[in-house]
Amino acid sequence: MKTNVFHIALLLLLSVTALAQMQPFALQEVRLTGGPFKNAQDVDLRYILALNPDKLLAPYLIDAGLPVKALRYGNWESSGLDGHIGGHYLSALAMMYASTGNAEMKKRLDYMVGQLARCQAKNGTGYVGGIPQGKVFWERIHKGDIDGSSFGLNNTWVPLYNIHKLFAGLRDAYEYAGNQQAKQVLIGLGDWFVELIKPLSDEQIQQVLRTEHGGINETFADLYVLTNDKKYLETAQRISHRALLEPLLAKQDKLTGLHANTQIPKVIGFEKIATLTGRTDWSEAAIYFWQNVSQTRSVAFGGNSVREHFNPTTDFGQLLRSNQGPETCNSFNMLRLSKALFLDKNDLSYVDFYERSLYNHILPSQHPQKGGFVYFTPIRPNHYRVYSQPETSMWCCVGSGLENHTKYGELIYSHSANDLYVNLFIPSTVNWTAKNSKLTQRTEFPYQNQSELVIETTKPQEFSVNIRYPKWAENFAILVNGKAQPVDAKPASYVAVRRKWKSGDKIIVRFTTSTRLEYLPDGSNWAAFVKGPVVLAAKTSTNDLTGLFADDSRMGHETKGKLYPLTNAYALVGNPATYLNQLKPIDRLRFRLDSLTLQPFYEVHDARYQMYFQTFSKAAFDEQKTRLKQQEAEAIALEANTVDKVNCGEQQPEVDHQYKGEKSDSGYDDEQFWRRTRSSIAYQLQNKNRVGKYIDIRALDDIRLDNVDFLINEKSAELISSEGKTIRLRADSQDVISLKITARNEKSTPRFNQIRLVTQ
Known part of the structure; x- marks a missing residue:
């Protein structure tokens, strides 16, 4: 099969405008x-x-x-x-x-x-x-x-x-x-x-549509493309979630606290529907969403969210502390959205983000020798990732992971009716069947800052080869058959080389890259080292990698190893002019940082790592270290005392604990999630080795015992203490503890925030 039937259908449907737009090559036409x-x-x-x-x-x-x-x-x-x-x-x-x-x-x-x-x-x-x-x-x-x-x-x-x-x-x-x-x-x-x-x-x-529904609006838009039956396009619009769309249309940021991967596929659907209906406002809404997420909610490697939810743009602290960093599914869908917007708008900023996420989140999300896909990628210093196994792991990020590594050829090249575009420096070939031409790209990028493009064509013909000039590239140069070409373009644009090409013509692209520090979007003093588009990180330890390759347990996708104190993380002390000077080159894309070795994050596997580093003056470092040490000691002591916990109102923790509920709702207030009910809610807690003695329940409102009842394994719970917004119950000495909370007289319960099974 040499053509992409779906793309042909789309092009026929949009024949009036398609010729002016960027077009993808079929996967069949590109080979790595x-x-x-x-x-x-x-x-x-x-x-x-x-x-x-x-x-x-x-x-x-x-x-x-x-x-x-x-x-x-x-x-x-x-x-x-x-x-x-x-x-x-x-x-x-x-x-x-x-x-x-x-x-x-x-x-x-x-x-x-x-x-x-x-x-x-x-x-x-x-x-x-x-x-x-x-x-x-x-x-x-x-x-x-x-x-x-x-x-x-x-x-x-x-x-x-x-x-x-x-x-x-x-x-x-x-x-x-x-x-x-x-x-x-x-x-x-x-x-x-x-x-x-x-x-x-x-x-x-x-x-x-309040419940997560993937990109089902997009697939009905696709059905319209395949059949030209308007009922599918009408359905696509009808099943587009207004609660997300309307704030985006108004350019209002209502994303904080939302389950991130629930939202991204909806927006891919908004953009697809916009291209089919001419609704520019829906397309502008998709652009606003993309800009918000990619520029204010994403970390250096392109991922976003903490514990699967969008964190506040002004505070990435939870993300730095959590063992549940950005979810791979999020970047899977952000790449799909970036590709769609690039093909629609011809704007290379979408390729910049696509490239960053491809190298630093998608590529590292698979073990390079043993296979296996990553769910969470923590940025917490000295933590690690878990990999799936074929017979044990059936998470959402396994599903998207299966797809991620099949389609690397989708955006290396693109074309218009008459011209070819080189978007990424990845060794590959592209057969431009419409022009009876082939281009072979030979490169070792990012280890070498050069790419060689060789053209084969059945007969000499004139067209432009447009080469992306990345925003991270410096001293960008192009040679054709050994002769330097003028480069009058600016970074984040294309350099067009137009001539009558013949077989054997060779283009050499050369550039330099520098290493820089990229700070978190919240303005805090945490920064990552980035060289070109590649994020650098250091292996810090191979100790206590509990559950590195996942078993079949319900929460096998989460790390089980202990959290190392943030105060133990390497910090950059000095001033902005000296931080980068501390790096000493070792080899291609490897640097010494005192006792650490920085290398591309996609090379870091089977180890704890550090990607983000705090930057301090000497005085600020001493002050911060003392304060953090006390906070960390309290947090680590609490986790050590915890056998199991549920963050109420957060999607995955509730799924992991077999949430059941009636007449219940959830929300996010004052940077905290919650769930309440006018009937009942229930969770199952795992009491490993039966060491859990008490269940501590925390709410955002006062817990009034005349309005709510607590059942443990279907029996009335024994109350140990109650004080304002917290309550302690005696746990059952079973392996699995079922906690049910019921409202009296259909009056709403308090907004429950967290449930912990503790040892003391």
Whole structure:
């Protein structure tokens, strides 16, 4: 398959404007030829092959009442999010096939789609899905029976998010691999969904959309592109979440406290709908969101969020303290948004961010030898990351991780009707089939600041090769067949080289890069070393890497090793003029910093590390060290006393503790999350080794015992103490403790903030 059928459909639909816009090359037209990205692609391919398609298909077969060929996977695939990895797997197979031509990818993809078609035919309604008790759940929604929160809809774990992965997987199977059966299954599924929500009012649909739903509005816009049937575009607009869209339209920042990866896919949908409808206000809203997140909420490596939620732009302190740093899924989707905006707006600032995130978050999120994907990337000094394993780990970041390393060729090059654009310096080839031309890029960047571009063409022809002049590059120079060319462009633009090209013509691109300190966006004194687009970090220890490769436990994606005090982290003491002078070059992209060795963060694995460094004058350093030492001692003592804890109102902690609730809502006030109820909420706490003795509950309001009841393992809890906004209960000496909080007379409970199971 030499053309991308989905892109052809889009270009035909937008034929009036497409010629003026940047266009992507199909993955089939680009091949990686070496370097760390090619290695990452190869490692991902092995991980994809290690997964069993029949296990991934089992939830769909179970729902359709068909016999399974293998038991479904455990972990998230059998605890409520059943089937979501299967959707990602379709996308990964399709894109890996397009990027490599690997026949086994195509064979597995065709098999998966065929089995899904069987399930759809058996269901007889167009529906196919792996959601537990899916038919019962969807019937309740169809009838308008809706009780939703940020991640639970009718006490079902993010069902629209789940089914969005299947929508996207079927789309990708057709788009990238030309599977016609996938298109038919996708249309059937889309028609079923249109009928499902037809009886619902706009208010009810917005109520449904309170729960995380991925980019389902984008996939219905894609269905419109594939079919030119306006009902899909109308549906895409109808299922766009107004609670996020309206503040963005007004250029209002209402993001702090929101679950980050819930929002980003919605905005990708806003941008797609804008390109199809001409709604420039929706596109401006997407741009505002992108600028807000990329410029004020992202750290040096491109990631964002703490414990999966957007932190305040004025305080990154929680991010520095937490073992749950930016989530890989966030950057997966921010790259998709950056690519969409770049192709729409021809603005290289989107490529700058894309490149930064690609090198420093996406590439390091996979173990380069053993494989395995990272969920959280902490910036807490002297902490580490956890890697998935094929048989144990079925997290969301495994799903997006499968896709991340299949599509590195998507934006290395782009083209207009007549000209070629080189956006990234990655060893690769691109076949420009429309021009019967091929370009080969040979480079060792970022270890060498040079790239060689060699052109092959069937006959001499004139066009421009536009080479990105990155904003981080200095002394930018271009030679054609050994002759220097004028460079009158500025950083963050293209240098156009136009001539009649013939086979064998060679372009040499040369530049220099400098090392600089980039401070956190909140204006604090924490900074990271960056050389060119590459973030540098230091391995600090290989001690206590508990759970480095995840088991199948519900929270296996989180680190279990102890937190080292922030006061133990290396600090830069002196003044701004001397900080960089402390770096001593060792080798290509390696520097000595006293006892530490800085190297590209994407090379740092199987170790604790330090990426961010505090900067101090000598007097400020001594003062800060004393203050932090006391704070750290208190925080570490509390964690040592804690057996398990729930941060109420935060998505993943509540999912991890099997949250159930009725007539409940959650929010974020004064930089703290909370949950309350007019009926009941419940959590399960893990009492490892049965050492937990007490349950401490904290609220943002006074806890009045005449308004609320507490049950532990279905028995009235024994009250130990109660003081204002805190309460202590005696814990049950069981391995699992079920805590249920009920409101009396449907009066709202206080806003509960945190629940801790403690030893003393």
